[in-house]
Amino acid sequence: MSYLHSIGAYFIMIKDTFVKPTKGRVLSDLIFKEIDDLIIGSLGIVAFISFFVGGVVAIQTALNLNNPLIPKSLIGFAARQSVILEFAPTFISIIMAGKVGSFITSSIGTMRVTEQIDALEVMGINSLNYLIFPKIVAMLVYPFVIAIAMFLGIIGAYTAAVYGGFTSNDAFLSGLQEDFIPFQLFYAFFKTFLFAFLLATIPSYHGYFMRGGALEVGKASTTSFVWTSVAIILVNFIVTQLLLS
Amino acid sequence: MIEVKNIRKGFGDVEVLKGFSTTFKPGQTNLIIGQSGSGKTVFLKTMLGLHKPDSGQIIYNGNAYSDLNEEQQRDLREQIGMVFQGSALFDSMTVEENIAFPLKMFTKMKKKERIARANEVIQRVNLENANHKLPSEISGGMQKRVAIARAIVNNPKYLFCDEPNSGLDPNTATVIDNLIREITIEYDITTIINTHDMNSVMEIGDHIVYLQKGHLAWEGTRHEIFKTDNKDVTNFVYSSNLFKMVREAQNAK
Ligand SMILES: Nc1ncnc2c1ncn2[C@@H]1O[C@H](COP(=O)(O)OP(=O)(O)OP(=O)(O)O)[C@@H](O)[C@H]1O
Ligand SMILES: [Mg+2]
Numbered sequence: 055m056s057y058l059h060s061i062g063a064y065f066i067m068i069k070d071t072f073v074k075p076t077k078g079r080v081l082s083d084l085i086f087k088e089i090d091d092l093i094i095g096s097l098g099i100v101a102f103i104s105f106f107v108g109g110v111v112a113i114q115t116a117l118n119l120n121n122p123l124i125p126k127s128l129i130g131f132a133a134r135q136s137v138i139l140e141f142a143p144t145f146i147s148i149i150m151a152g153k154v155g156s157f158i159t160s161s162i163g164t165m166r167v168t169e170q171i172d173a174l175e176v177m178g179i180n181s182l183n184y185l186i187f188p189k190i191v192a193m194l195v196y197p198f199v200i201a202i203a204m205f206l207g208i209i210g211a212y213t214a215a216v217y218g219g220f221t222s223n224d225a226f227l228s229g230l231q232e233d234f235i236p237f238q239l240f241y242a243f244f245k246t247f248l249f250a251f252l253l254a255t256i257p258s259y260h261g262y263f264m265r266g267g268a269l270e271v272g273k274a275s276t277t278s279f280v281w282t283s284v285a286i287i288l289v290n291f292i293v294t295q296l297l298l299s
Numbered sequence: 300m301i302e303v304k305n306i307r308k309g310f311g312d313v314e315v316l317k318g319f320s321t322t323f324k325p326g327q328t329n330l331i332i333g334q335s336g337s338g339k340t341v342f343l344k345t346m347l348g349l350h351k352p353d354s355g356q357i358i359y360n361g362n363a364y365s366d367l368n369e370e371q372q373r374d375l376r377e378q379i380g381m382v383f384q385g386s387a388l389f390d391s392m393t394v395e396e397n398i399a400f401p402l403k404m405f406t407k408m409k410k411k412e413r414i415a416r417a418n419e420v421i422q423r424v425n426l427e428n429a430n431h432k433l434p435s436e437i438s439g440g441m442q443k444r445v446a447i448a449r450a451i452v453n454n455p456k457y458l459f460c461d462e463p464n465s466g467l468d469p470n471t472a473t474v475i476d477n478l479i480r481e482i483t484i485e486y487d488i489t490t491i492i493n494t495h496d497m498n499s500v501m502e503i504g505d506h507i508v509y510l511q512k513g514h515l516a517w518e519g520t521r522h523e524i525f526k527t528d529n530k531d532v533t534n535f536v537y538s539s540n541l542f543k544m545v546r547e548a549q550n551a552k
Contacts, residue, residue: 074373082402169387172349177401178376 064259074180088192092154104203108210116220126221130229133211142203143242146260147249151282159278163271164262189254196250245293256282306355308345315341319505319515325489328480328503350482380391385460386442388434395430401453420448422546440467458490476503497539
């Protein structure tokens with residue numbers, strides 16, 4: 055019952071985020087600030103993780119290739135498929151639920167407990183629009199982050215596979231191009247868009263509607279991470295069922 | 300003018316505001332006094348629409364707040380300045396940005412004009428040399444003054460202050476009290492101040508409402524408050540040692 059109540063409140067929040075928009079000039083400042091905080095600030099960790107996990111995927115595949123009948127090009131193929139389909143969009147989004155999500159929840163939650171949200175409301179500002187809409191817009195840039203993650207993941211795989219001596223340059227590249235289905239790229243970016251929306255809104259919900267003091271801000275961040283991850287995993291499952299099977 | 304009609308507000312089983320009425324006129328400083336926990340903050344926030352009353356009405360210049368649609372409510376709120384008990388400054392903005400914020404949101408002023416206007420009020424609240432600091436870098440008393448400056452920068456028609464001079468030294472507190480009174484008279488603002496500071500009562504109590512456990516137990520002026528025979532009010536007033544001494548001195552004569 056209370057879960058249903060929360061889900062209802064979440065959708066009402068999203069609806070109210072789009073009414074009485076903040077003045078354009080103010081809004082664009084806010085959007086650039088959010089892009090800086092949410093997107094630019096995450097590039098480093100995303101690049102780091104992508105490169106090394108890409109490398110690990112290549113090494114694992116190589117180590118499991120004992121059968122001489124299976125061509126070495128499989129390493130490039132497997133790296134491409136796992137990085138583009140799951141690792142970059144889904145795995146990185148879970149990481150972002152921890153990084154960006156807890157940042158959003160704690161910053162909005164702090165504004166709630168120190169009455170800054172009341173201060174906005176008293177001035178006649180739609181605080182939902184002021185706080186959450188710029189985050190949603192900033193997260194439209196998120197697919198670029200995932201594109202970078204895909205690129206670096208494959209570079210990482212290449213580096214590990216070729217320089218690690220598991221396969222040749224030619225074999226890896228031919229595997230990379232094998233059976234390429236453009237629709238799979240659409241699928242990957244389609245779900246990335248959905249994840250971006252979840253990453254902007256679920257943590258906002260947990261910050262905006264929290265009650266209490268500094269201690270509760272910490273708790274809300276943890277809860278927010280759990281629910282954002284759960285939502286990402288569920289949406290991932292549903293989208294995969296609908297688009298790929 | 301703000302009329303309060305039989306206002307009630309509770310949280311769960313606890314009724315905090317237990318049904319009372321009063322009127323706050325413009326151009327005078329209206330004070331709400333009462334012990335800690337008597338419901339002053341809840342009363343202010345209910346008048347502001349931050350809490351929805353369980354019953355009763357708040358009427359702004361003839362218009363009941365609950366009859367306004369969302370658009371009209373927000374328009375009304377643009378004419379309200381509020382000083383929160385905990386200041387509620389935006390902690391990602393500098394002092395100057397905090398103060399200029401309502402101008403940025405609601406006026407067509409250019410940046411230069413906004414800064415100029417912000418600095419006008421900064422001078423009025425005695426807050427020089429802090430323009431480019433963040434709220435976390437200034438003292439609590441200075442934060443209070445920033446909050447007051449932000450509340451008055453856009454010439455509000457209604458000004459709500461929740462303990463504007465708690466945490467200030469007596470000197471600054473008096474300056475702030477007089478400042479609020481001055482602009483109230485100058486711009487004919489409907490000003491409502493929560494306080495438990497007897498100095499403020501003496502200084503600027505044009506109309507005083509005494510809240511006790513959610514009831515309006517007494518109302519009158521700062522002259523009347525020393526003559527009332529309402530036991531609770533006299534207890535509150537003479538809980539200050541200073542006033543106790545003054546009274547004893549008078550009785551000894
Ligand atoms: N959001 C809330 N939910 C539940 N109870 C509340 C809430 N806000 C206030 N109360 C209760 O209402 C009562 C009055 O609180 P209020 O903050 O109005 O007191 P106050 O007169 O402003 O006190 P102080 O002088 O200490 O600021 C208190 O018992 C408080 O616990
Ligand atoms: Mg209070």
